[in-house]
Amino acid sequence: MGAFKYGFLGAWRNRQSTGLAIASMTLASIFLCFALVISAGTPSQAYLAERLMAGGDIVIMPFAMAGAGGGGAGTAEMAWRPWSLETPGFYGDLFPDAFDGRLVSAEPMDATAVDHLLADLNRAASGIHGAVVHPVYEMPIVLHLGGKAIWATIRTRHTGLDDRLGLKHFIIAGRPLSGDDDGQLSALIDAFRLQIDTPNAETVGYDRFNGEWAYVYRGRPQMIDEPPPSEGSTIDVELPRASVSGNIATFNYEETVPVDVKVVGEYRLQTGEWNWISSELRVDGYRGRLGAKPPKFHGEITVEPAVWSSPLVFVTQATFMDLAAKAGWAEPRPSYWTIQLPNTLASRDLARELQAKLPNATVAAVADLVPGSDAAPQPMVAEPRDPFDYHLGSKFTPPIPAPPSWLKWLVTVLAYTIGGLLFAANLWIILSRRYSEAALLRALGARRWQTFALLATEVVVVAGVGAMLGWVLTLPLVALQLRGLSAAAFLGVVGPFLGTVEGLALLVALPAAVVFGLRATQVPPAEVIRHG
């Protein structure tokens, strides 16, 4: 129809002024995109939060994917790095059944450290690293003790990620059960009605939640009686001496290294000789937690990474509580639970299986939520690097830190308001320019809708093209943050930004076109004579 054609023709033939209008729209759009990127924190965070949370109560992802996310300084790298006691981020409850000491753990306690981890996430080799949704990472390993294979886990925990990502997830991981489990966890597992079949194993966990110390032993949660060591106290620690060859660390429990550990604050320990513990003194944000008194084992323990693709199951707190209630837990308390499932099912198959058993929950495989994630190389981190370099900043640039929430709101509101006003001002100018043309066309016999279509076409072209150009020009900024992502995942991150700016541009353009277009259609045709 002629009106649309003339609209396009008008925009094209008035290239200079149309170009100027598009340029203004582009600037407004760039402004808006920048503001959105800043207010959203890193795009990958926003992306992950949205995609994973939208994906369902339960998201299943390969373990390596989880590891690369949160354990940037730890688990993922450990796939490549030789393990040793000097390896930062290597902590865990390696100690088998007879262990009667306390656990070793460490965690980045402040935002800087978390940022480093996120930076690592952002530039890791593949798509999206779902583990960032949860601060607890467990690496299943196989211990060969005296020729007998058992399970154990290495646990890293990064506090603060939950809050930063606004996520409330729990990991329920299959934990091989044996011994005098009091039935609670079994009941929980039964609620899944999953048969967990794992090698004979023992695990020990030790964590603190909501100010309470929880002690997980043999897969059974219980409160422990003793409080954490008080400040100023000294703990006698002996640790096995390790020798490292390639990916395999060998711990000699016959040769222990005595370590004097002084508790200098909550979670803060000071040691003399022990490299690993003392390393916390070198790195802001990392704190070693409680050394361990080694068990009196004889013989060698060979530790080797295993089941890298063992799926993790992420469950929201609501689902967890629901399950716990069904399992008959009298007082389910928030806790991190893990279920390590034997590596026999692909994520999608597991998702299907879980979904069948959990009709009240939504189960999704991360591969279905995050394009390309199943093609992720495993492990994710391509080359070993020293996590401490994060801090020194010699190799990596931290991502744009997430702002406090009030600032985020402010920036968002301002961005939309200013962006919207800029858009509206531009469109106003375009439409005013066309006002007398509208009167002429009316006099020549253009119907009102034809006049309207003519104006609306031009406005929508300018708004749409301008907003898209702004988005395109913002891409390099986002790409800088997300370098290393697969193209599909990158588009998955930046796509919504296009949607937002286009959406806002058209949201402004359409009413503007309607209002001005209608006004133009109300132009008395006689105006063409009166005002020239």
Place this chain on the structure above:
Amino acid sequence: MAGVLKAKDLRKTYPSGAGLVAAVDGVNISIRPGDYLVIMGVSGSGKTTLLSLLSGLERPTSGSVTVDELDLTKLSERALTALRQSRFGFIFQDFHLIGHLTALENVAVPLELAGKSGAVARQRALELLNRQGLGDRTHHFPHQLSGGQKQRVAVCRALANRPSVIFADEPTGNLDRASADAVLGLFDELHQEGQTMVVVTHDPAVADRGDRVIRMEAGRIVSGERRA
């Protein structure tokens, strides 16, 4: 397409300051097919308003305008628009060509608005321009044309839909004498071919060309003469 254009007790008032001002105050006029009517008057005499009323650009406060017994004042906005499109042609003092359209496209506008296909519209526009000796200006934009050329393009546009009546508002107001004479010559030709013309002007040279001249003062027709 024949058309007798009649105005009866035509009146148009505008609010002004304390009260109402009658721009057109009780005009009766009958324009027959083939008439070349010139409406003269000083600024503010109501001649332009009368043109707006006769051509359906504006609605009168009271009175009626009929074309072949069809009362314009009773038509819906949409029907009035359609009527302007199909039966009236317009020529303006400052041409009102669309700046980003070529001469050819400007002439084609009313045709396309009337639903003619692009090809048909262009063909017709080309014929009109050729006949006006503007065949070598078809792809020029208005700013590349002289005033006289612009007005001749505007005449072509007015003729595009083969109107019953062409309304011209001060068609020579922005033209030098030579260009004005060329345009008026064109009007004469159209008149010879039987085109009904209504021209508003204060230019006596234009008045000389018409076969009917009416003079307006304060919204009323104060004299009218018909020439042979």
